[in-house]
Amino acid sequence: MNFQHTEDRRMLADTLNRFLSDQYGFATRDKLARSAAGFSHELWGRFAELGVVGALFSEADGGFGGDGFDIAVVFESLGRGLVVEPFLGALVVGRALAHAGSDAQKALIANLVEGRAVGALAHDEPGSHYELSKVTTRAVRGSNGWVLTGAKAVVHQGAQADFFLVSARTSGAVDAEDGISLFVVPIDTAGIAVRDYPKIDGGRAAEIVLNEVCLGDDALLGERGAGFETLEHSIGAGVLALCAEALGAMEVAKEHTLEYLRTRKQFGVVIGSFQALQHRMSDLLLEIEQARSAVINAAAALGKGRIERERALSSAKYSIGRIGTRVAEECVQMHGGIGMTWELPLAHYAKRLVMIDHQFGDEDHHLERYITLGRS
Incomplete structure (x- = not known):
């Protein structure tokens, strides 16, 4: 390669x-x-x-x-x-x-x-716990199209979006892959209630309530009940994007920490000369290179068959979740108390790394998914 x-x-x-x-x-x-x-x-x-x-x-x-x-x-x-x-x-x-x-x-x-x-994806729901197929929002045929009822959680930039891509169940059990349909819904459609709020790592998200939202037939994306494949395909690209974003944040956190170790002095010497901190930083550099390898592997697999693609993506997301959290913790700790302050950019990189782990499935979710896909 x-x-x-x-x-x-x-x-x-x-x-x-x-x-x-x-x-x-x-x-x-x-x-x-x-x-x-x-x-x-x-x-x-x-x-x-x-x-x-x-x-x-x-x-x-x-x-x-x-x-x-x-x-x-x-x-x-x-x-x-x-x-x-x-x-x-x-x-x-x-x-x-x-x-x-x-x-x-x-x-x-x-x-x-x-x-x-x-555009904003409105798929996650309260209690779905990252399961892609768990959709309780319902879409039923109306006299002139579709009627959607349900709620969506943590819709990023939801209040600022011009339109949503909404998942809703048109048939099947609440956790079945079959029976999920996707709809393109303008934000100003009657029956949509949006509650906007700030995110801990910056930016905004929203809770969306769909109260008998009436849509025409042209709102349906793809075939009725066949939305799971499209969701998996598009969210897979999102997983790769988050992994790469985390890698960029790790690199900056690493650079800031190395600079701090080279300039901060205790007992008249720079703290980067302390062997314990050198060992911790060396371990961190190795972890970040492992994260880069995982991102490269996922990027290369994005256009391949479903099982190979999804296993590579879950493997990368698991690695990024674990390594990103460690990078955040270690870099803050090596900065000492100043690492927690709002004025220092490092604290914001650390928060973003931790929150990336919880978007589109955390490390526990993707480890289990990786194992399950391996049995397919």
């Missing part, structure tokens, strides 16, 4: 990293993360102008990338900058539209790529 990125990917990473360094410093990011919207619509448009969103989609879908390594390159840079703009929602929703959408629905991808719209 060739571990070197193509020239185009290296140029994309360099361009994005320079933009983040010049326009997205920590003070700017912190202000955006705590704002009423949780991100900047203006910057979302500027990211799109740079081609960053387009890199997440194939040429057939209006982008110029779409490969696993394209996703990894973009999100590793986003992780380095702790970017709060709605890239993950654009990726997951956009790839679902590309995978199963009608021509009219696929046209929405252009709005995402050009930064003119925000």
Whole structure:
């Protein structure tokens, strides 16, 4: 396997990293993360102008990338900058539209790529505990289409989205893979209630209540009851994106900690000269390289068959969850008390690493999933 990125990917990473360094410093990011919207619509448009969103989609879908390594390159840079703009929602929703959408629905991808719209996945529910097939929201046939009733939890950028991709059960038991249908739902549709709130790691999320939401037949994405495959396909890309984002955050946490060890003095000498801290840092560097290997493996497997792809993704998410938590803990501890302060960027990287473990399934969930897929 060739571990070197193509020239185009290296140029994309360099361009994005320079933009983040010049326009997205920590003070700017912190202000955006705590704002009423949780991100900047203006910057979302500027990211799109740079081609960053387009890199997440194939040429057939209006982008110029779409490969696993394209996703990894973009999100590793986003992780380095702790970017709060709605890239993950654009990726997951956009790839679902590309995978199963009608021509009219696929046209929405252009709005995402050009930064003119925000899409949000509304799939997780209270009590679902990461199980992709557990859907209790119901969709029943009405006189002129569909009627949706249910609730969705932790919808990232939910209140700021222009439209949702909503999962609902049209048949089968609440945990069955068959019988899940997907719907494209504009946020201003009658019957939708949104409760917006800030996230601990920056940005915003929302709880969504669907109270007899009436939709036309054109809202159904793909075939009735066949939404599980589309969900698995699109969320798989999201898992890879989160793993790459975590890798970028780990690299910055590592750099900040190394710099601190080189400059902080105790007893008249820099603390980086203490053998105990050298050993801890060496172990951490090895762990981060293992995380990078897991991301590379997942990126390479994204276009392969279902079992190989999903096992690689679950393996990477398990590794990232375990290693990310350790990096967060070790880096904060080696900084001492200052590592917990709001003013120090490291504390925000640590929080983001911990929270990434809980998006699209934590390490325990993905370890069990990896084992289960191995028996298939």
